[in-house]
Amino acid sequence: MxxxxxxxxxxxxxxxxxxxxxxxxxxxxxxxxxxxxQGGGVRSFFIHPGKFDDSYHKELKCTECHSKGLExxxxxxxxxxxADCLHCHGEKKxxxxxxxxxxxxxxxxxxxxxxxxxxIHSESNVKCETCHNPxxxxxxLEREKGLDHLIKTENELCLNCHLEPxxxxxxxxxxxxxxxxxxxxxxxxxxxxxxxxxxxxRCLDCHSSYSGTNLSHHIQKKEKAVRDCKSCHSNDxxxxxxxxxxxxxxxxxxxxxxxxxxxxxxxxIGATRNFYLDLLSxxxxxxxxxxxxxxxFMRYKTSKRMEGKSE
Amino acid sequence: xxxxxxxxxxLRVWHWLNALCFLIxxxxxxxxxxxxxxxxxxxxxxxxxxxxxxGILLSVNYAFFLFGNLYTGNYKQYIPKLNGIINRIYLxxxxxxxxxxxxxxxxxxxxxxxxxxxxxxxxxxFIMYVFLPLVVISGILLFFPETAPDKIWGMGGIWPVAIFHxxxxxxxxxxxxxxxxxxxxxxxxxxNFKSMIDGYxxx
Numbered sequence: 001m002x003x004x005x006x007x008x009x010x011x012x013x014x015x016x017x018x019x020x021x022x023x024x025x026x027x028x029x030x031x032x033x034x035x036x037x038q039g040g041g042v043r044s045f046f047i048h049p050g051k052f053d054d055s056y057h058k059e060l061k062c063t064e065c066h067s068k069g070l071e072x073x074x075x076x077x078x079x080x081x082x083a084d085c086l087h088c089h090g091e092k093k094x095x096x097x098x099x100x101x102x103x104x105x106x107x108x109x110x111x112x113x114x115x116x117x118x119x120i121h122s123e124s125n126v127k128c129e130t131c132h133n134p135x136x137x138x139x140x141l142e143r144e145k146g147l148d149h150l151i152k153t154e155n156e157l158c159l160n161c162h163l164e165p166x167x168x169x170x171x172x173x174x175x176x177x178x179x180x181x182x183x184x185x186x187x188x189x190x191x192x193x194x195x196x197x198x199x200x201x202r203c204l205d206c207h208s209s210y211s212g213t214n215l216s217h218h219i220q221k222k223e224k225a226v227r228d229c230k231s232c233h234s235n236d237x238x239x240x241x242x243x244x245x246x247x248x249x250x251x252x253x254x255x256x257x258x259x260x261x262x263x264x265x266x267x268x269i270g271a272t273r274n275f276y277l278d279l280l281s282x283x284x285x286x287x288x289x290x291x292x293x294x295x296x297f298m299r300y301k302t303s304k305r306m307e308g309k310s311e
Numbered sequence: 312x313x314x315x316x317x318x319x320x321x322l323r324v325w326h327w328l329n330a331l332c333f334l335i336x337x338x339x340x341x342x343x344x345x346x347x348x349x350x351x352x353x354x355x356x357x358x359x360x361x362x363x364x365x366g367i368l369l370s371v372n373y374a375f376f377l378f379g380n381l382y383t384g385n386y387k388q389y390i391p392k393l394n395g396i397i398n399r400i401y402l403x404x405x406x407x408x409x410x411x412x413x414x415x416x417x418x419x420x421x422x423x424x425x426x427x428x429x430x431x432x433x434x435x436x437f438i439m440y441v442f443l444p445l446v447v448i449s450g451i452l453l454f455f456p457e458t459a460p461d462k463i464w465g466m467g468g469i470w471p472v473a474i475f476h477x478x479x480x481x482x483x484x485x486x487x488x489x490x491x492x493x494x495x496x497x498x499x500x501x502x503n504f505k506s507m508i509d510g511y512x513x514x
Contacts, residue, residue: 235347269344296495
């Protein structure tokens with residue numbers, strides 16, 4: 001079965017890559033292509049052809065990022081990306097100046113870099129590609145699959161490291177202050193309906209800053225995480241500024257009603273109140289109290305009148 | 312002045328426990344629903360905690376009520392005689408809205424066979440056998456949200472359940488305030504409250 005699978009990949013998988021990448025795909029299209037790391041783990045070198053074809057980088061040649069050390073097999077360590085993400089996403093002006101859309105994207109990338117530089121991840125070895133696999137990353141595609149999918153995918157990114165003590169430790173810098181690993185289940189023991197929260201909200205909705213550019217890359221220390229229930233569970237829910245920001249903008253353009261999208265996607269106690277129901281209940285109670293107060297007053301007057309008559 | 316024993320101990324215990332649950336559930340429900348506004352003076356965290364606890368207590372108390380009602384035959388008080396019911400409801404409503412201000416007597420007197428006037432009977436029937444079970448069931452679905460369907464009529468499954476629960480909650484809240492006010496329509500303003508403490512109704 002493994003042999004058949006390998007042959008199938010060798011014959012067909014490479015055809016899913018761009019023409020220039022077919023040579024690379026001969027090996028990197030094999031799901032079993034991997035190597036042992038010094039720490040005893042396994043590092044995969046498999047590039048999923050279908051996912052690459054859906055990624056933002058689908059039109060890039062492999063050699064755009066991997067230009068050195070390719071002469072021999074297995075490749076030398078220089079074959080790892082010759083430049084980091086910011087080489088293209090921060091400096092390559094000729095590419096980014098082509099359209100207004102690209103200029104806006106470059107500006108956004110710079111803001112993301114600024115956020116990252118002050119985040120807790122910049123104090124470790126977590127880089128762009130740690131969370132955003134450059135061979136697969138396409139946020140727009142993930143968003144199209146719905147909020148539940150987006151939340152699940154993004155939380156898996158965080159939990160990939162934060163649920164694995166060895167992996168978590170491997171990203172800490174050697175000169176960093178010693179810190180004990182704490183399992184997220186333990187750290188979040190205070191949170192009511194913890195698993196439900198993790199299903200419906202992303203880690204970074206509580207663990208990234210809402211100030212400034214608010215692009216969710218300023219991951220903060222756990223002491224600064226959102227812990228006040230009212231922050232999300234109120235009419236001014238901060239989730240409207242992050243998790244639901246994109247979807248709300250789209251929905252508002254469609255229907256003019258901010259709450260419509262929320263109604264369709266989630267119920268958040270205290271945040272997704274129905275204006276008309278609340279208005280109706282307030283008016284009903286107000287009217288009811290007035291009627292009762294008036295009725296009581298008239299009964300009092302009647303009883304005084306009856307007492308007067310009997311005297 | 313004559314007294315009749317109308318409310319056995321189990322009924323009075325159920326009634327006051329129900330009242331306490333209603334009060335706490337209303338306050339904590341508002342605490343969560345209007346979190347972050349002036350309406351909510353109990354924090355969201357404690358509102359959630361107490362709403363869950365008293366919601367469970369209300370459900371257990373309701374089961375106790377159903378059992379007690381059936382076992383003692385008290386359930387018969389809730390079954391209206393359909394013959395002439397509209398006229399009887401009209402007479403009682405007329406008394407509350409007009410007759411009481413003319414010094415008229417209550418059109419229907421309370422006895423062991425008929426503890427409720429017609430308006431009470433029809434209201435309590437709906438409250439105890441329609442609205443209360445609905446609020447309990449929808450509350451349980453919210454307590455275990457994974458049991459709610461993923462989508463109801465194209466909307467996220469929890470939202471319609473929540474709106475339903477809140478709407479029924481508003482109806483029950485309104486009932487409670489009206490019930491407390493109407494309870495002052497006894498021989499004296501406090502007579503009916505005393506009845507529900509010692510079990511005796513005074514004519």
